[in-house]
Amino acid sequence: MMGVWGALAGAIVLLLVLLAWVRAEASSKDSRSAWDASLREQVESVEACSPEIVSQIFSANDLKFILGFESPGLERLFRRERTAVALHWVQETSAIISRILQRHLEASRRSADLEIAMEARILLQYAWLKLNCGILFALIGLLGPQRLAGAALHTERLTQRIREALREFQSAAQLREPDGAGTP
């Protein structure tokens, strides 16, 4: 009997996540075309958001401030605006992570002495970050950004960490190849 209830609960959770994903997709549709066209290029030239900005996007204090007006219209506008910005941040972060890994793979291909353990760890971190982004993207539409501040800041910290680790890796690789053999 417990097994049936467990399966049912699992199916409901899966359905809710799927529903959230569809909602999130729909609300980010307007930004998606612009994103695809130009923002991917911009991602390459700009730094990621600072933790202060991420805290601001997912801030519960702003929601509290808006709720103080007791205006359903203003509250609706706030929720719509913040959800769109939060989804945009997830997309940008996901694109930055892909770009970081792409650069790393390019550097690794040129490297003479690859460390398999190090490469596996980087790939695992990459997969974990991408999964985080996917879950955040699905849950933002369902729970609202304000309840996901902790998860968003965790993703932000991990992104910064992987970025710094790869920077160090690339500097070390350049030091190992002083004659510039690795340059294209």
Next chain:
Amino acid sequence: MTAMIKPLRVQEAYEDLLQRSLSRIPCDLGRLLYLASTRDYNTGNYHHDGLADRFSVKVARSALEIAHRQAFCKVAALSLEDLARDLATYLQSSRENPEEFLRIWQRLEPYRIAIPMEVSPTVARLFASNVRLALAVLRLRRESDHSDR
């Protein structure tokens, strides 16, 4: 070959800008819009006559660009409550009709011109979204003030 700009001169120009021009503006949003207005719409280059005379065109340009980016980051990271307060101060200092000001800002969104080049697209989006929300807050406050009378 372009001449190198000394960072120290840019720092001096930046401090000069803070002291002479920016300190007279009463709010962060006002400072941001002022700095954005020194940027040429067509070329994206910054220009300030007084600063260029005291330093050089290139040094002034760099100082303005840095100041613009810093002012933008500060405003983008403001809480909604602080931004609404800042916007109210800006509205007051503009001496425009508040109703007209809110109507025009909500329709034309002139604040979009204040976004510097090469900022994160998400930060740019957060800024525009927050200003939209702050405008809605000010409008709501005005409407409730009117209905109370």
